[in-house]
Amino acid sequence: MFKISKKSVQKFTFVYAIFISIFHFYINIEGGLSDLWFNAAHFSLLASLGFLTYRASKYSNQDFVPIIDIFIAILVLIPFFYMVGFEESLYQEADGSMRPWDLNIAVLSIVLSIEITRRTTGLIIPFIMITAIGYILYFGKLLTGVFAFGGMTTTRFLYRMYFTGEGLFGSIATISSTYVFMFILFAAFLLKSGAGDFIVDLSSVVTSRFRGGAGHVAVFSSALMGTISGSAVANTVSTGSITIPMMKKNGFKPIFAAGVETAASTGGQIMPPIMGAGAFIMAQITQIPFVTIITVSILPAILYFASIGFYIHIHAKKHDIAVNKDSKTKIFPILREGFHFLIPLSTLIGLLIYGFTPTYAAGIAIVAIIGASYLTKNKRMGIKQVFEALALGSQNMVVTGVLLVGVGIIVGAINISGIGVIFSQLIMEWSQGQLIIALILIAIASLVLGMGLPVTASYVVLAVLSAPALVGLMMTPEMAALVSAGVVLPEATMYLLAAHLIIFWLSQDSNLTPPVCLAAFAAAGIAGTHPMRTGVQSWILGKGLYIVPLLFAFSPLVTGSWIEKFEVFGFGIVGFMAFTILIEGFWDRKLQLWERVLFGLSSLLLLSQDTLFNLDSYFELVPNVHLLGIVIFVFIMSFHKLSGAKECNQLQTALMLLLYRTKRRR
Numbered sequence: 001m002f003k004i005s006k007k008s009v010q011k012f013t014f015v016y017a018i019f020i021s022i023f024h025f026y027i028n029i030e031g032g033l034s035d036l037w038f039n040a041a042h043f044s045l046l047a048s049l050g051f052l053t054y055r056a057s058k059y060s061n062q063d064f065v066p067i068i069d070i071f072i073a074i075l076v077l078i079p080f081f082y083m084v085g086f087e088e089s090l091y092q093e094a095d096g097s098m099r100p101w102d103l104n105i106a107v108l109s110i111v112l113s114i115e116i117t118r119r120t121t122g123l124i125i126p127f128i129m130i131t132a133i134g135y136i137l138y139f140g141k142l143l144t145g146v147f148a149f150g151g152m153t154t155t156r157f158l159y160r161m162y163f164t165g166e167g168l169f170g171s172i173a174t175i176s177s178t179y180v181f182m183f184i185l186f187a188a189f190l191l192k193s194g195a196g197d198f199i200v201d202l203s204s205v206v207t208s209r210f211r212g213g214a215g216h217v218a219v220f221s222s223a224l225m226g227t228i229s230g231s232a233v234a235n236t237v238s239t240g241s242i243t244i245p246m247m248k249k250n251g252f253k254p255i256f257a258a259g260v261e262t263a264a265s266t267g268g269q270i271m272p273p274i275m276g277a278g279a280f281i282m283a284q285i286t287q288i289p290f291v292t293i294i295t296v297s298i299l300p301a302i303l304y305f306a307s308i309g310f311y312i313h314i315h316a317k318k319h320d321i322a323v324n325k326d327s328k329t330k331i332f333p334i335l336r337e338g339f340h341f342l343i344p345l346s347t348l349i350g351l352l353i354y355g356f357t358p359t360y361a362a363g364i365a366i367v368a369i370i371g372a373s374y375l376t377k378n379k380r381m382g383i384k385q386v387f388e389a390l391a392l393g394s395q396n397m398v399v400t401g402v403l404l405v406g407v408g409i410i411v412g413a414i415n416i417s418g419i420g421v422i423f424s425q426l427i428m429e430w431s432q433g434q435l436i437i438a439l440i441l442i443a444i445a446s447l448v449l450g451m452g453l454p455v456t457a458s459y460v461v462l463a464v465l466s467a468p469a470l471v472g473l474m475m476t477p478e479m480a481a482l483v484s485a486g487v488v489l490p491e492a493t494m495y496l497l498a499a500h501l502i503i504f505w506l507s508q509d510s511n512l513t514p515p516v517c518l519a520a521f522a523a524a525g526i527a528g529t530h531p532m533r534t535g536v537q538s539w540i541l542g543k544g545l546y547i548v549p550l551l552f553a554f555s556p557l558v559t560g561s562w563i564e565k566f567e568v569f570g571f572g573i574v575g576f577m578a579f580t581i582l583i584e585g586f587w588d589r590k591l592q593l594w595e596r597v598l599f600g601l602s603s604l605l606l607l608s609q610d611t612l613f614n615l616d617s618y619f620e621l622v623p624n625v626h627l628l629g630i631v632i633f634v635f636i637m638s639f640h641k642l643s644g645a646k647e648c649n650q651l652q653t654a655l656m657l658l659l660y661r662t663k664r665r666r
Contacts, residue, residue: 009065013052017394018387020045024181029363037084039169042177044080046401047116048073054119079109098155106162113168117406120399125457129406132413140417149417167412168405171284176404179280182362185393189369192389194379198338199224200242205331212316214250215260216309218243222264223271223305232511232519235265244526251321258527259537262520263308266511266542271301273349277400278459282500285463288493290358296558299569300548306573307544310580318586340372407457414464424469435473435553442466443506450510459507463500470499498558502549509545512538555609571626575606578633587640598636605629
């Protein structure tokens with residue numbers, strides 16, 4: 001087979017990637033193409049770059065690029081050029097009837113989409129794409145019951161997949177070509193300007209005086225990196241290569257260090273303002289402003305990172321990991337060298353708040369990065385750094401871009417067949433109207449999907465299938481009736497947002513939950529630990545990923561006023577602390593069983609709402625369950641602080657004796 005050396009092709013792909021980024025930047029800022037044409041160009045350009053970058057098999061010689069891959073990379077440009085050249089004639093001359101070449105190009109587009117998705121993400125997503133196509137064209141007619149589908153002609157299906165906004169180049173592709181591409185490009189510019197080093201240095205100096213400081217560096221740096229990255233695996237690799245060795249040197253066990261980095265990097269996907277590609281898709285699906293989504297997500301993200309911080313603090317106390325008092329690094333030199341990074345971030349947030357679209361805000365923020373770099377001596381972005389950032393943006397976008405375009409086939413099939421409505425009805429039926437059961441069903445579905453799908457794809461599929469059922473269960477019957485009648489209620493919009501945030505958070509578990517946990521595997525490679533054990537450790541540390549969605553469902557953390565949100569947040573912080581103490585069984589000393597029970601009870605009360613227990617509130621603002629939880633927490637913490645292990649054992653013996661005597665009297 002004819003082939004060309006990889007180094008020769010890399011020179012071309014570098015220039016080609018720069019062109020792709022400039023093309024997307026210009027169209028997103030200035031316009032000039034319809035959504036359909038732009039999405040087709042987005043797919044064709046990224047897929048051609050992908051065919052030049054990813055080989056057909058992992059067993060292929062990675063040092064060479066076969067001629068067939070170069071041919072396919074050129075072939076995949078045809079869907080865009082054909083769209084531009086023949087879409088209008090389809091309506092003007094053919095009166096909307098698909099011609100033979102229209103059918104051939106549509107088939108070519110779908111086949112190439114499946115193949116590039118296979119090369120970049122594996123076999124699971126292509127299998128689901130093929131199953132979705134088969135269901136619409138063939139399998140649906142063979143089924144009986146609720147999943148039966150009358151079928152659709154091949155011509156009609158190809159038309160809807162290629163020439164309309166329901167398939168490959170529909171709304172999901174629009175999100176990819178606009179919001180997602182521009183923010184990944186923004187992140188590439190920040191990283192090339194040295195923001196990653198600044199974040200790690202700042203995190204290190206801020207947390208160095210805390211017990212378990214190196215662990216807190218991982219949490220703090222991953223949270224900050226998440227604001228510009230939005231990728232758990234990328235976050236793990238970039239910050240973990242520094243923080244994991246730092247934690248091991250500080251005295252943490254390698255598997256705990258890898259688990260901390262995995263859990264913290266997963267939190268980067270839920271940390272505003274980027275929140276991965278899922279937040280942009282959420283804004284498109286719900287039609288809720290992106291600013292509203294990221295604003296509401298701030299407090300929950302802090303809760304999640306605080307829960308990991310509690311684990312680190314207790315683990316450091318338990319294993320007597322001392323505070324690093326020898327650190328002589330000062331914060332002001334670091335801030336002086338990196339203060340200019342605040343300018344593009346402030347520009348981005350300011351433009352979003354002012355009302356500009358996320359795409360435009362990201363474009364202006366990219367320009368601000370270049371300008372702000374000249375306020376320093378050592379981190380100025382010259383032509384070389386700008387070109388490298390442009391190339392890095394396109395290269396980082398290949399997997400996400402082709403994935404989202406391919407998922408458009410799955411979403412289109414779900415919408416065409418109406419299976420999303422059926423699935424929602426099944427959730428309503430199986431849960432028997434109980435929200436907690438519905439959450440468990442969705443969590444299980446998310447875990448299963450996450451074994452084969454990336455986070456973004458998992459969220460999209462689950463959102464389409466189960467969000468309507470969640471919203472229906474969260475609203476009161478009266479509110480649901482008004483919404484069904486067409487009445488627009490602001491409260492209903494916030495319930496819709498809460499439902500999508502629940503699904504979005506649960507979709508993240510594929511990063512840290514065994515048996516497939518990509519971020520944990522990446523951290524294990526850095527730490528030199530067993531991948532599966534690392535996954536279990538990260539799953540333990542990332543319990544907030546499952547608890548916070550319960551607050552979305554059963555508390556006003558999303559749907560309430562800001563006073564109510566801060567009330568839930570404040571008690572939630574203490575509740576997470578009590579929960580962590582319960583799990584670790586340690587604070588200043590090892591806890592007795594009855595102490596752990598009381599910490600668990602206080603955690604349950606602090607993280608619960610009256611809507612969950614159906615108790616009456618005696619106060620207008622603070623539910624009585626929270627006050628009871630605080631009282632129990634203060635009591636048990638005070639007793640724990642004031643008593644030693646000996647007194648605790650004596651009290652436990654006295655309580656057991658009292659219970660024994662009570663039983664005998666009965």
